[in-house]
Amino acid sequence: MGKSKKKHEVALTEYSNAVIITDYTLRWLSLGLYRITSREEEGSYGLFLFFQLLITFFTLGYGWYREYRYRKSIDPEAKQDESTDDIINFFVKGFTEPPLYETLGSSISVIIRIGLLLTFCIMVVQVVSNIPSFDLKTLMSYSDRPSSMGITFTLTFFLYGAFMLYISSISVPAVSNEKIKANYAKNISKAPQTxxxxxxxxxxxxxxxxxxxxxxxxxxxxxxxxxxxxxxxxxxxxxxxxxxxxxxxxxxxxxxxxxxxxxxxxxxxxxxxxxxxxxxxxxxxxxxxxxxxxxxxxxxxxxxxxxxxxxxxxxxxxxxxxxxxxxxxxxxxxxxxxxxxxxxxxxxxxxxxxxxxxxxxxxxxxxxxxxxxxxxxxxxxxxxxxxxxxxxxxxxxxxxxxxxIFRNLGVIFFLLIIIIGLLFYSQVLAVMVGFLAFLVYVYKRIDDWYRRNRLRNIIQRNREVQFLEER
Known part of the structure; x- marks a missing residue:
């Protein structure tokens, strides 16, 4: 009888928008690069499509790298010091074996992905069809070629939609080197650490x-x-x-x-x-x-x-x-x-x-x-x-x-109401209040960062003292 494979529990992890947002930002910036390097003449969109192909490969590599590091942090069979063959085998293992994790998204993250998908389709249609803008009056003037725009939109929707579905399945949180080393130490000791x-x-x-x-x-x-x-x-x-x-x-x-x-x-x-x-x-x-x-x-x-x-x-x-x-x-x-x-x-x-x-x-x-x-x-x-x-x-x-996020955006727009109201009196006064609000925000971020690090150091020192006392 052959050896049965060890069954691992599926870990639940939070969905991360980092890979999708990075991919979309690069595609959006590539549109600006295309406008700079091309005269946007009829049929000159080949350069833009070439940029999209390059970004696709980059996003896949970036997503696979994050997914590889995350699996190393949760896989009980992961090794710390690996040869090139071990790295390749562990990477291929993510495609050939059942996943060790399941991402948990939210309805808001789904809405964000749908919005990014639709806006990217609009970008592609605008470039391929060479439409100046997407207002109703302009679209009516291009009513002689609705089929070509519809085919471009549909094809982009399904291709990029399938790509986003796959990227979403491997969109895991970033993992630090300390967490990977901690997982390796736990596997070596064969004892639970937390x-x-x-x-x-x-x-x-x-x-x-x-x-x-x-x-x-x-x-x-x-x-x-x-x-x-x-x-x-x-x-x-x-x-x-x-x-x-x-x-x-x-x-x-x-x-x-x-x-x-x-x-x-x-x-x-x-x-x-x-x-x-x-x-x-x-x-x-x-x-x-x-x-x-x-x-x-x-x-x-x-x-x-x-x-x-x-x-x-x-x-x-x-x-x-x-x-x-x-x-x-x-x-x-x-x-x-x-x-x-x-x-x-x-x-x-x-x-x-x-x-x-x-x-x-x-x-x-x-x-x-x-x-x-x-x-x-x-x-x-x-x-x-x-x-x-x-x-x-x-x-x-x-x-x-x-x-x-919604609460912070609401507060920011509430602050904008105050600044716009001050424009009734003086532009200088409005700029001063806006700059003061920015300084308060920067100070709060620095103070939060300092307090988190200080608290982390205090907890770490107490754990080291407790460990020495137990020994």
Whole structure:
């Protein structure tokens, strides 16, 4: 009989947008390079397609490299010092064997990928068909060749869509060299190094760990999980409270301007403003700017025209309200998942209370086999519930991450409302407030970085002292 392959558990990991965003950014910049190096004559899009082919190979290499490093950090059979043949074999192993991980995305990440896919299709159609812009009037003038544009769009949609699906399947988080070395050290010692690894070994029965160690590990894991859940809930509650207050304030400001300035509000100017925004967004997407166009002239002269300042404030208040509303809408999915996490932790806490009682009896009557079996059963049940809660938390974290992005964008646009309002009084005053806000942001980032490093060093020193005392 042949040797059966060792079955590895599939690890759950967060989906990373880094590879997709890098690929899209390079393709967008290649469009600008194409416009610089080519005269955009009819049928001269071969250079642009060549750029896309090069970027495809680069993205595949970048994605495979990140995926290779991630597998090294979780594969129990990974080696630290490898020859060229070992590296090639381990790389090929990712294609020939079942995956060791499963990426957890979110609905927002799917929306982002769909948006990138559609906008890239627009880029390709614009280059191949040599259309100046994508407004309705321009498209109507090219009504004599709708089939060619439709075929180009459809072909690009399916080809780039399939490419994005594959890249998304290997879009894993970045892994540091320290994590790879830690995985190698764990495999050499054949002993779990962290509470999470210890509990995983207990669930699958891959290690024989003393009962005293498991009981303590269960207590530590439950406390850490409860603390993490509490921190996430506090962050979300703070986001919701801020979003409700600022969102209501900004939208009420929009309604107030709309109701109080009927005599001075120029509705035709608002339509021109909206058309200018669409034109500039299309030019940014296609990297094809025409500064002689009236759309740009409107924004250059808007700081001197108070009518435009009112329209600017109304537009920014709507954007700010929209982002705060997205934060509130994201709360629903967060609540659904966090409820399941809380139930798993409560169940683990109930098992843990029983485990403590059985463990005390086990210490008094060490030869009782039934007590030992009961203790092992409860320990595995606790570890299973903690593992379930940990996996569910990995689905919650992307939601909280996007909530923080929407909240920050809402705050930025709220700050823009203040700066635009100051333009009614003085441009210098508006610039000073904007610069002050930028300095506050930079200081906060530096302070957060310093505090994180200091806290990491304190924890590391305490662990080293504890390790020396145990030895």
């Amino acid at each position: 509470v999470e690894q210890m509990l995983e070994s207990q669930v699958h029965g891959s290690e024989v760990i003393p009962s005293e160690t498991i009981v303590d590990a269960n207590d530590i894991a439950i406390v850490e999980m409860e603390g993490e859940i509490r921190n996430l809930q506090n962050r979300v509650e703070a986001y919701i409270l801020e979003s409700v207050m600022f969102g209501a304030l900004t939208f009420s400001g929009f309604l107030t301007l709309l109701a109080s300035d009927k005599d001075r509000l120029d509705y035709e100017l608002m339509i021109v403003f909206g058309d200018s925004i669409k034109r500039i967004m299309a030019d940014v997407l296609l990297l094809k700017f025409d500064f002689s166009n009236s759309a740009y002239q409107i924004f250059m002269d808007s700081s001197d025209d108070r009518r435009f300042l009112v329209v600017w404030i109304m537009f920014v208040t709507l954007l700010s309200s929209m982002f705060f509303l997205l934060v509130i809408a994201s709360r629903l999915k967060f609540s659904q998942i966090i409820e399941n996490v809380d139930n798993a932790i409560r169940l683990a806490r109930a098992y843990n209370d029983k485990e403590e009682e059985v463990f005390m009896l086990h210490l008094e009557f060490e030869n009782k086999t039934r007590l030992k079996n009961r203790l092992d059963f409860l320990s595995k049940k606790i570890a299973q519930q903690i593992t379930i809660a940990s996996d569910l938390l990995k689905e919650v974290k992307p939601i909280v991450y996007y909530m923080s």
